[in-house]
Amino acid sequence: MSHLLTDRRPVVAVLTVGDPVCLFRGNKANFKDIMKTGKDLDFPVYVVTTRDLKLSSKRIRGYQFDTDDKAWSKHWFPLPDVIYNRIPHREDERKRNVRQKINECIEHKSIYIYNPYFFNKRKLFEWLKRNRSTRALVPDTKRLLDPKKLSTMLQTYERLYLKPESGKAGKGIMLLQYDPEHEKPFRLTIQGQKYRHIVYRTAKLSALWKRIKKEMNNTPYIMQEGIQLTTYRDRNFDLRVLVQKTGKGAWMVTGVGARLAGLKRITTHVPQGGSIESPEKLLTPSFGGEMTTVILNRLKSNAVLIAKQIEKASGHMLGEMSMDLGIDIEGNMWFFEANSKPMKFDEPQIRKKSLERIFQYSQHLVNQPKNPVH
Template identity: 50%
Template structure:
């Protein structure tokens, strides 16, 4: 059967690390895993899925899940611990589980295994890491931890408008926006709170900060939040858009921008997420409408430069080996670049060219890790399956 060719003793082995699942063997985006496996096969690398539960750091042999493309089925096989592990544990809650953490910490200490992207990022750490560094501070909007109303009040006094975002949020969940404006009727200060809903957003007005804060507190509940200066990002046909960059290490182990996409916000939305009515578009087209062709070139170059500086700084401060991250960036009306967030478990890019290159880079970087760890240990890095 194809298994023996998929898992040959002559091929290096890359393990995709995920969570076990009582019903489906393992969790995560299967079609993404299959794409990585197929790309690996084309490039001479065996790729298997390994669960945290099966990954017993003391054991030489563990269970891996192999995919057979002709029968479109998964099977278990006994394998050696892969030389390289690519962490795709899908949920923060799973990754922070003490048992899972024990395994991850043990794996991080194993000299013969190289694991990349071992943790999710949280939004507050990102801003702490990037806000003070010389190479990155210029891209970072003013950001505070949202613990009391004076944090928000201070930010609104300075910038007039702020985004409120959960530290561990994703896909626009829990995002709010506050605008401080002068009331038209009585010329008193008014606060407008926009709350992101499934699609579009609801706006509620409050005359006093205390009233606004009490509503914000209700919305926040026990979640931790940041408050951030809102950036007036450029619009295309009245809809704001932002850039989504994929930054990955290449075959030389160096950071490189794999591709840049754009997300155009839904009509009534305060974010650009596709599930919230946003849509995918061509960054050059959107930027050119505002800045012309030359301006667009300059902006995209600056965005690349910013992304590389940010990736290096995030990796340095996170203290872990990273192989990829996606970034959301905004472009303001003057063409300035602003960083909104980075994600260590990027969602798949739907732009076909970016997608293809992204898969190849995961395999190329894994090969780089195998090659360089071999050079270090002088040993053989081939993982021998025992069956």
């Protein structure tokens, strides 16, 4: 049955939300790259907003980039076979009409949508704890609810990361350390804008909690054991892995990049002063060449296990995700974060492959009969 369909190129729509000022939201450079790759691979592709995506219509108003005019223009397109969700912000996704539209796509009898929603950090850790093979990769993580629980956790680990449940690009992350020798044993490092950070010290748990509450600003937070990661020239780094489904519908690692923290920064995010490096360069001084190869191979197989478990536990069809993994001084691997709307990888070989896989996976999808998850 499937070979009859293989020749037909599916119509792919990149989903975003409208914007009164600039037509639609999202990373337009990324959208242009997607359009170009679609064209090169002979796939019809366009950008559509949730408002214009009318699933009961035969035709849809969408956007294409005109390379001659160097501008986005609106045209009529056929209904998509596959919807690639790139709604850029959580606050857009939370809107009732947007969620309704995503649900309509999930329920639709023939249209596929993948990566329907952003991930929640706390849920990710809960999902990964459910599986024996991924449980060992997860640092101890709990909800940050009151000073008593915080104090108990701090006695266990002496270093904790405090992170917003729905954070992005390292915003709002704090590092809490406990040094019993110091007259003010609680040391809270708050990552400020750009290259500044604030260090707050106190001897009183109540004062510490008050300061943390102020930073949390009514946002749900998690607290996580601070893993002693291996460093490169005294700077932390983590490994950013892009995992996507292939033209056969199987999870595979598209590429591994590394992000080195800025000097004295508590996270490796590039907007926070981090830089892009090669994983081999950062791992080899600590582990040597041979062990580095072993670590990177293990990293890839673990990333695939993680992706499978997240997809299974989420109950939704996923086609790609990026994840941040760290390596501790013993060479053990730790999972910190996964993102269902991966930022584009700047490494050219990863970038090219990642764009092609969007279409290869879309082709795979239309060759399957759709059975809705619900």
